Amino acid sequence: MALEIHLATSRVQKDLVSNEDPKHIVTPGEVITADSGFMRGHGTYMEDDKLYASVAGCVERVNKLICVKPVKSRYNGEVGDVVIGRILQVGQRRWKVDIHSRQDAILMLSAVNLPGGELRRRSEEDERMMRDYLAEGDIISAEVQAIFSDGALSLHTRSLKYGKLSQGTLVHVAPSLVKRRKTHFHNLPCGASIILGNNGYVWICPTVNEDTDHTGGFIENTEPVSLADREVVARLHNCVIALAQHRMMLYDTSILYTFEASLKYQVSSA
Amino acid sequence: MAGMELLSDEGFRIDGRRPNELRRIQCRMGVFAQADGSAYIEHGNTKVLAAVYGPHDIQGSKGRAAVHDIAFINCQYSMATFSTGERKQRPRGDRKSQEMTHHLKQTFDGAILTHLYPHSQIDIYVEVLQSDGGNYCASVNAATLALIDAGIPMKDYVCACSASFIDETPLMDINYTEESSATPQLIVSILPKSEHLVFVEMNSRLHEDQLSRVLDIAVKGCSDIYHILDRAVKEHLMEASIPLSSDT
């Protein structure tokens, strides 16, 4: 009955392991410090005046605050983050949005720009029309507006740059790989736009004309996309996956460099 | 089975181990892309896969009964139909699997810092691919690795090990042959740093006076397993975080 099949092998990617001094790595239950002068941050817990790690990762210290950042985890939202999400449910004056967080985020009807753009009261008609604006399965870009006491996030799309996303591809990466920058919307010179959501969802789409897009964000553009654009999007998609695989940070320059480096490989049917 | 001695005169066990030796443990973290955390572990010939999803919003009917100020832990233990010598009819849902599911849930309820995730649910799926004794132990160890991989905060690792008592000798980490021959069987889960017991189960007859010795060797087994797991986790972290650190 006993078969000698072993799936687990230790494959260390040697080329990536550099010899430079690694950060302070801890595993759950490990004592970070017995000094009571420090403050307890994320990924740690206090017991008997000692600070223990509760997750496996690198210790980060900001003044007196000690955090442990896990290599991989669900998205922990912060106010002002740009996120990409998928509508899960249409509810009473709100949408539930999956943003790879520990709870579904909430997008209130009052936190969206309605078509037409003008500021007006949300009527009952709007409530009835909610599914016409955003239906289950739609993908949106939004910003984190607030964090509820239980950790759930509230989103808003009250800016022309946010709203429904129509044609493009979505890539999931670990949220920790998205570098926090001033802007997460990039129109890359290669002819595609990329939105790097802080929640680890990356949206890649062909660049469209500034004038026609961003009109409130509920009109879906379903015009056919040219083959050249598709190829660029697909190549970017693979670049993001490749970077994530090697745990490189994602931001416009790193993606662009990868894109350029990949140009020497052509699309092949095999 | 008759006439087979589980412990030879020279003090070796049926698979050639000494009484206080573990089987070979190999493990690997992050085996699935889709799951938030996943791990694969082998205890000798017992092979187990674990996947963790979450924390995420409470889903399904089970979660409705959950207390809302802490995370709800949902476990599923299943044994592949080909995992045992005789083909299994039902991979899950039979009494023993249900019990195992319940035990896994209780084990991790005590170790995960559930109060950090109100209104959330954490799913732990465990699949036994090959069963050669110590299924619970391998499942717990695999699930621990998967939870660490998913970045879910825990008090400590949870390590599980079994033990038995044959010919006045306590045995560590028993295999299927040793398990199935009417010997006492003790299963222990501990938090290795504090040596707190999270879960204890014992079957078959064992005299009260021997319990302490058997408990000791099981706890020793758990802490041995902890060192193996910890090394694997650290290696995994190095692999994952060094490129990251050079970049930030």
Added chain:
Amino acid sequence: MGVNFQRLDGRGTYDYRKITITFGIDRGCCHVQIGDTRVMAQVSCEVTTPKQTRPNEGLLYVNAELSPMAAPHFEAGRPSQQGVELGRCLERCLKESRCIDTESLCIMSGMKVWAIRVDVHVLNHDGNLIDACSMAAITALTHFRRPDVTVSGEEVTILSVEDQDPIALGVHHMPICVSFAFFHQGKYLLVDPNEMEERVMDGKMVIGMNKHRELVTLQLTGSMLLHKDQVLRCTQIASTKVQEMTKLIEEALKNDVHERATGGQFGSASSQDPSHVTSHVTTEKTMEEVDTEALRELARETVLKGRETDRESPGMTRAPDITLLGKQTGRIGEGGLSSWDVEDIEESEEDDVEMIADTNVKVVRETSHISKCLGIDSSEDSEEDVTETLAAHHLGVHESSRGASGDTTIDLTTALNQQKRPAPGRERGKVKR
């Protein structure tokens, strides 16, 4: 739990509630009552083909049923989480400990064996189902008699009970489960948690043991963390409790055998005795009132005295942290006095019990259940005890007219009171009469 470690129902931390064991008219039917928890076990048998892997062994099935009758939150149909846990625990306790000689159940190797089935029904749920179920199951198995068979060639004849005396099962040992509830991460520990205590406990440990101090099952569940010595301490307590419970079961079985042999009244019908059922509102009001008052006074005294001895006794430290406690173990019965020099006192106590039991068998033939008070002497409890004693006495007077009706009442509280303090003369006198 206050500072004086009294539980809501007045028990001490290591006290069991009152345990009652009754038998049905049929063999293999047992009814166990721990406080308000009531459980019934029924054993049945049939002839089946054995498992291919074990052709020479009979089969033992254990099934636990939690019907909505017991508690409203139990659902009929598919077993709940609790039902599965209970069933598996009993299975481990009875089946995997091999307490029944399954080889003697073989009729024809590989062809026909007896399949013994234990159905445990929970009638009323007031906590600690596992202890009650395991007691009921093992008592029922010991009580059960299967019909005899004759084999001639391929022919198997099951002899009717009239033709041939039925045969008892080979019971190697009697495993009994003892439950512990933990609170505050294992800081506090209770024996025999009732339903209210079970609801708020952090975790639970079930220890299955037989009187030879062999552990057959041990299970620690719940979201709390314990140390090794806490587990070992629980096994020590469990071994004392199991000794006592085994004694109780043996006593009950012996009495049942005696009643059946002498043609006395036995079975569940006789347990529904009018004088017992209505004992809380007996007609002899004046007499009862007087006596309860006195007894209440008496109980209070005992409790106070017990507390004093608590404070005085050096061997006993009722510290909140159970790890601090000495190596001694607790014992059943008599919550007020918790001296910890267990061994010797206990033995003498048991002797006493037997002695009194004997006198009672002779004198009191009334209710057929064996009631053994393992609770505490809270005023309520003693009240109940008094009524019983009175009823017994009352009927004892009319004994001649009643004839020898099958009944035995063992009143442990009385026994204990008597042993602990100079005999409360009045009461004793009545019993002896």
